[in-house]
Amino acid sequence: MNVTANDAILLTHATVGVLGTVSALWVFVETLNVREQNLQRIRRAALAVAIFMVAAWIFGGYWYLHFYPAERAMILKGPWPFAHNVFMETKEHLFLITLILSFYLPIAARDQLLSSAAARRMVLCVAGLIALSGLALEGSGAVIEHGVKVALLRPSGAEIRK
Amino acid sequence: MSADSSRLGRTNAAFGMAAAITALFNTALAWAKDTYKPLTNLMDAIAGHNWTTQALADVMLFVGLGLILSNTAKVQAIRPERLIFFLVGSVVVAGVGLFAWYAVF
Numbered sequence: 001m002n003v004t005a006n007d008a009i010l011l012t013h014a015t016v017g018v019l020g021t022v023s024a025l026w027v028f029v030e031t032l033n034v035r036e037q038n039l040q041r042i043r044r045a046a047l048a049v050a051i052f053m054v055a056a057w058i059f060g061g062y063w064y065l066h067f068y069p070a071e072r073a074m075i076l077k078g079p080w081p082f083a084h085n086v087f088m089e090t091k092e093h094l095f096l097i098t099l100i101l102s103f104y105l106p107i108a109a110r111d112q113l114l115s116s117a118a119a120r121r122m123v124l125c126v127a128g129l130i131a132l133s134g135l136a137l138e139g140s141g142a143v144i145e146h147g148v149k150v151a152l153l154r155p156s157g158a159e160i161r162k
Numbered sequence: 163m164s165a166d167s168s169r170l171g172r173t174n175a176a177f178g179m180a181a182a183i184t185a186l187f188n189t190a191l192a193w194a195k196d197t198y199k200p201l202t203n204l205m206d207a208i209a210g211h212n213w214t215t216q217a218l219a220d221v222m223l224f225v226g227l228g229l230i231l232s233n234t235a236k237v238q239a240i241r242p243e244r245l246i247f248f249l250v251g252s253v254v255v256a257g258v259g260l261f262a263w264y265a266v267f
Contacts, residue, residue, distance in 0.1 A: 057217070065211055082265075089264040093192040094257055096217055097185045100224050101253065104181040107228075111174040116167040118242030122178060125246055129253050136257075 006067045013059035014141060020052030020102065021134030027105065028127040031120055034113050042123070046109035049130060053102035057095070064092065075147040079154055083147020091140040098133045101126055168242060175238045176231035177224070178245055182252040184224040189256040191216055193263055 023045050030042045068088075075084040105126050111119035170178065195202045195212055205212035231237045237245070 061214065061217070064213065086261070086264045090261045092213055093188060093216070093260050096188050096220050097253060097256055099217070100181050100184050100188075100220055103221070103224060104177050107177045108174050111171040112167065116169060116171075118168050118170050118246070119174060122170060122174065122242070122246055122249075125250050126178075126181075129250065133253075133257060 006063070009059050009063045009067070013056055013063055014138070016052045016055040016059065017134060017138060017141075020049050020056055021131055021138065023049040023052055024102075024105070024127045024130035024134060027109065028124060028131060031109075031113065031123045031127065034120060036114065039113060042113065043106065043109045046106040046123075046127075049105050049127075050102045053099050053130075057099055060095070071144075071148050074151045075144070078147060078151025080143075080147040080150050083144050087140045087143045087147075091137055091144070094133060094140075095137055098130055098137065101130050101133070105130065170238065170242045170245065172235065172238045173228075173232050175240065175242075175245060176234075177228035178249050179231055179237045179240075180224050180228035182245075182249040183227060184220050185249075185252045185256040187223055188216070188220050189259045189263075191219065192260060196263070196267070 027042055027045045027049060030038050030045060034042065072084050072088070075081060075088075105123070108119070108123045108126055111122070113119050113123065195205060195216070202212050205215040209215040209218055
């Protein structure tokens with residue numbers, strides 16, 4: 001087995017991204033059923049979303065700056081250049097919006113969720129946006145990695161591998 | 163859940179508005195640096211890479227705007243439904259705007 005730093009950082013990025021997305025869904029469901037007993041759990045889960053997304057930012061950012069340029073070159077020479085030109089370009093900027101929403105979620109969850117319907121709606125909307133954008137980001141990651149794969153596997157990939 | 167209030171707390175409303183504005187700013191900055199190369203070069207020089215600079219600018223804008231707006235009652239005076247709609251709308255427009263931009267140009 002030969003797991004490089006490149007592999008470990010990329011997979012950690014994807015893993016914490018999924019954990020952040022699932023935590024946002026957790027906040028959403030708990031908020032639908034908010035009561036005194038689960039209020040602290042909602043706030044802790046909202047904080048977990050922020051922590052996981054910051055981790056995804058750090059690992060993903062490091063990988064993007066240090067390891068992605070080589071993969072980008074392969075993608076652009078392969079049959080799926082849109083994997084970079086559309087999906088990576090969108091992903092790297094969309095992620096920053098998800099990150100800001102993840103910073104905001106714990107603040108929104110500190111509001112009076114038991115007594116304010118508006119505060120509950122805000123948490124539901126923000127958690128929902130994080131979950132949906134998180135899924136879009138994970139899907140984009142899959143397209144980008146497939147862009148590398150098809151570049152290497154197609155007959156012209158022999159040229160790229162040199 | 164008795165005595166249901168329809169208001170958002172001041173800090174919540176302030177940072178909600180800050181998040182909406184930051185989402186729109188993020189997309190506008192992505193478009194701007196994609197069309198104006200000197201801006202990309204400047205952002206590369208500031209933090210080593212334009213994406214890193216953009217991320218730091220977003221975080222600073224969100225935190226700074228949130229703190230400033232928290233000290234006024236103006237955002238809290240906005241009806242919560244409008245603020246929520248503005249936040250969701252901003253995020254959807256910003257996200258779709260990014261995808262459409264890179265898909266078309």
